[in-house]
Amino acid sequence: MDPSSLTSMFASRLARARTMMESHGVDVMLLSVGADLPYFCGYEAMPLERLTMLVVQRDGDATLVVPGLEAPRVVERPDVFSMRPWAETEDPIAIVAGLAGPASTAAIGDHTWAGFLVDLHAVMPSTEFRRASTITSPIRSVKEPDEISRLRVASAAVDRIASRLQAGEIPLVGRTEADVSAELGRQIIEEGHDRVNFAIVAAGENAASPHHEPGARVIRDGESVLCDFGGTMIGPDGVGYCSDITRCVSIGEPPTEFAELYDVLVEAQRASVEAATVGTPCQEVDRVGRSLITDAGLGDFFVHRTGHGIGVEAHEDPYIVEGNETPLVAGHAFSVEPGIYIPGRWGARLEDIVVASADGPDPLNLVDHSLAVVES
Secondary structure, X not given: OOHHHHHHHHHHHHHHHHHHHHHXXXXXXXXXXXXXXXXXXXXXXXXXXXXXXXXXXXXXXXXXXXXXXXXXXXXXXXXXXXXXXXXXXXXXXXXXXXHHOOOOEEEEOOOOOHHHHHHHHHHOOOOEEEEOHHHHHHHXXXXXXXXXXXXXXXXXXXXXXXXXXXXXXXXXXXXXXXXXXXXXXXXXHHOOOOEEEEEEEEEHHHHHOOOOOOOOOEOOOOOEEEEEEEEEEEOOOOOEEEOOEEEEEXXXXXXXXXXXXHHHHHHHHHHHHHHOOOOOEHHHHHHHHHHHHHHOOOHHHOOOOOEXXXXXXXXXXXXXXXXXXXXXXXXXXXXXXXXXXXXXOXXXXXXXXXEOOOOOOEEOOOOOOOOEEEOO
C-alpha cells in the first residue's frame, strides 16, 4: 500500500471514530498501549512507564504524545496526526490534559495503564472517563477487504503448519510439550509471522485444560495431542493481523470413545460455521454447535464460548457466546472453536477462523478437520 493510500486509510478510520464520538457524546479519545493505537495511526507503543497517547479531539486535531526517545520509531503522518515528543523533565500527563482541553467526557483506551488513568483523573477532575472500546470496537470489528485479505494470508500460513502436523512431519513421541511448542513457534515465524502469540501443545490428560501451558510432560505413543497456535503478521502500515488455529492428532489409532467424541466435535464445528450467516445473532451460532454436543451427552464438558473475534488482536469483538445478541454483519471475522474436555482423560478442540460475508460463511482455515492419525 503506497503512502497516500495509508494516509487515506488512517484518516478514514479517525473520521469514523469522530462520528462515533459525536453519537456517544464523547469530546476526546485517548489511546495508549494496545491494538487501538496502531489501528488508528500505524504506531504500536512499547508498554513503558513513559506515557504514549494519541489525543483525538472530536472537533479538532489528533496529536500523538510520545516520549522523545521513542519518537524516531514513529512513522510520521502529518495529514493524520501531529506529533508531540516530550522530554524526560516534562510531565506527559499535563501535556495530554492540555491537548484534551476542558472535556466533559473522554473515551480512554481499555488497555491504558491504570496509573496513567488515575493521574489523568487527578488533573481532569470534571471529566467523565469511559472505555474507548465503545467507540473503537464497532469500527475494528467490521473488517475492510484488505484486512480480510491479510487475515486470509495469516490463516493460510498456519494451515501449512497444521498440515505438516497432520502428516506426521512434526515429530511428537518422546518430545516434551514445550519442545514441540517451541518448534511450532519457529515455524510460525518461518511462515511469515512477525511474532508468536501462543503455541499450546497439550498431550493426553493435559488437553482437558483448554489453555494448558506446555511443559516438561513427554508425549507418549497411543495418546492424542491438541495443538492451538497462532501469531501476528505486521504489514507496511505498522498494523498486525492475527492467525489462530486448533487441530488434534492421535498417535496411533485412537480409542473408540475418543474417536466418537471427536466425531461429535467435527459435526458441532461444521454446524456452527454453517450457522454463521449475516444477520444471525452471535449467540445463535454458539447455540447450534453446543446443542449437538449436549445432545451427545457431553454438554457439561464444553466449558467455554464458541468463539471470539480476531483481527489486530487475537481476541476482540464479536464474541460468539450466549448472551451476545449482536447480529453478524459482512466483515465480522471470528473463530469457531467448540471443545470437549474430560478431566483426567483427554480433551479436543477444533478451530477455524471464519468471516461473515454476503455470500455466506467464509472459512479462512481449510486444512483437514478429521482426527489425523500419525505414526509413532
